[in-house]
Amino acid sequence: MSYAFDFSFLADRWPDFVAGAWLTIKLTVASISLGFAVGTTCALCRVYGGSLLRRLVGIYVETIRNTPLLIQIFIVYFGLSSIGLKLSAEVSAVIALVVNMGAYTTEIMRAGIESISRTQLEAADCLGLSRLQTIVHVVLLPAIERVYPALSSQFVLLMLASSITSQISTEELTAVANNVQSDTYRSFEVYIIVAVVYLMLSALYRFGFWAIGLVLFERKRRLGTAL
Numbered sequence: 001m002s003y004a005f006d007f008s009f010l011a012d013r014w015p016d017f018v019a020g021a022w023l024t025i026k027l028t029v030a031s032i033s034l035g036f037a038v039g040t041t042c043a044l045c046r047v048y049g050g051s052l053l054r055r056l057v058g059i060y061v062e063t064i065r066n067t068p069l070l071i072q073i074f075i076v077y078f079g080l081s082s083i084g085l086k087l088s089a090e091v092s093a094v095i096a097l098v099v100n101m102g103a104y105t106t107e108i109m110r111a112g113i114e115s116i117s118r119t120q121l122e123a124a125d126c127l128g129l130s131r132l133q134t135i136v137h138v139v140l141l142p143a144i145e146r147v148y149p150a151l152s153s154q155f156v157l158l159m160l161a162s163s164i165t166s167q168i169s170t171e172e173l174t175a176v177a178n179n180v181q182s183d184t185y186r187s188f189e190v191y192i193i194v195a196v197v198y199l200m201l202s203a204l205y206r207f208g209f210w211a212i213g214l215v216l217f218e219r220k221r222r223l224g225t226a227l
Contacts (some may be wrong), residue, residue, distance in 0.1 A: 039105020112143030
């Protein structure tokens with residue numbers, strides 16, 4: 001059996017792929033930023049909060065981690081719409097991804113926070129640091145540095161998982177691919193192109209997170225060495 005590859009459709013449809021990739025980037029950057037904030041807050045609540053707060057965060061984390069992302073997206077998009085709260089596909093996608101990202105980030109950050117030695121907290125008290133200063137400088141920054149590789153990997157996985165939002169007609173990369181292949185009937189070529197684009201986006205994200213980590217943590221190490 002022979003198959004003749006034909007990528008000629010790309011000459012006309014490449015702007016669609018660019019637009020889809022750009023929307024994927026915007027969705028995931030927003031979801032990563034907000035999801036990290038939610039996860040970090042929940043991690044602090046789970047470590048330093050009262051028993052009720054810890055239980056509530058635990059229920060949230062276990063619920064999200066043990067249900068499919070697609071179901072979570074459907075609940076936000078179709079479920080909220082059924083009770084009168086109609087949201088656009090893009091907004092629904094971001095909300096669902098933030099909720100999902102927040103749960104996984106909670107556990108990653110909790111591990112980082114719990115790795116901080118108690119003696120460091122005692123030293124912060126001796127230096128007269130406020131509780132906020134202790135949390136930011138003594139707890140959070142070192143914790144983020146320790147779990148940064150895991151966080152970076154989770155962020156890239158979220159970018160790849162955003163393809164599921166095509167199921168609610170979010171016009172991201174996978175949805176664009178579905179539209180193009182239905183118009184051109186060149187499924188093999190279309191999905192090869194999309195796979196290559198996702199590989200490029202993954203490399204871009206990993207490089208970006210590496211650069212951010214280099215700036216944040218190398219600068220911190222130099223300051224520590226100088227002191």
